[in-house]
Amino acid sequence: MIRRFIRIMAIAGVAGAAGALFAARPEALQPQALDGLSADPARGEAVFWAAGCASCHADADAKGDEKLVLAGGQRFASAFGTFVAPNISNDVDAGIGGWSTADLANAMLHGVSPDGAHYYPVFPYASYSRAALQDVVDLRAFLATLPADPTPSAPHEVGFPFNIRLGLTLWKALYLDSDWVVTGDLSPEETRGRYLVEALGHCGECHTPRGALGGLQTDRWLAGGPTPDGKGRFPNITPGALDWSKADIAEYLNSGFTPEYDSAGGHMALVVENTAHLPAEDRAAMAAYLKRVAPVK
Structure with a gap:
């Protein structure tokens, strides 16, 4: 009787954990969301400046065309740890050169990486979530014209418990509002x-x-x-x-x-x-x- 009870509780625990993980999965775009949208890199350049991409992802001292080298590296201290801007240049390995338009849209609108992980909201997706999909499509086309840089992204310096990204599910439920x-x-x-x-x-x-x-x-x-x-x-x-x-x-x-x-x-x-x-x-x-x-x- 006791063994049967333990077995039932174990099954319930596994089911509960699976349910929690399912509930914690990041929201993402529907596959057909970008259907019918064509990209215009010229319009994407205007989106690039309006969205302030270079302010965080280029070197803080960059001037002129250096602003278009988005190798990351700027550091942002906070009460939760220090966050480091990643490389979003056109490099396939170090940057986002291999990203699809849907990957960028999921990052900007839902705070989700291509591998399905939550991004920290130091990346301002809580604001970008209000952006029009057409602007994201155009931005992706413009980013593809920018230089590639092989500089690896530095890791964030965030300690426990903030380094557990599943906790961002709750944060998004509370604050991600378009x-x-x-x-x-x-x-x-x-x-x-x-x-x-x-x-x-x-x-x-x-x-x-x-x-x-x-x-x-x-x-x-x-x-x-x-x-x-x-x-x-x-x-x-x-x-x-x-x-x-x-x-x-x-x-x-x-x-x-x-x-x-x-x-x-x-x-x-x-x-x-x-x-x-x-x-x-x-x-x-x-x-x-x-x-x-x-x-x-």
């Missing part, structure tokens, strides 16, 4: 700005405070907060603190100069290098959206 943060009756310009700020530009990843598990506190959207290394603060860029005009914001995203003739520094300088590549109407759209965000004191 709904728009700012809703309501937006103009076409504001709607375009929302797409650039909330999705491709992933501005909320820095300018929105985070909770204990690292999820964005969207009730204080773009209200600023401490930097991940704890050594500074990201500014509040809602109308409750940023009183710049729409033209002031658009100019800052183009030149990096503030209305007080100060200039962007730190990682924001890299962001401005990206937004300066965008059409003027896109920078104006981002400014229009920021003027519509709920003010936070």
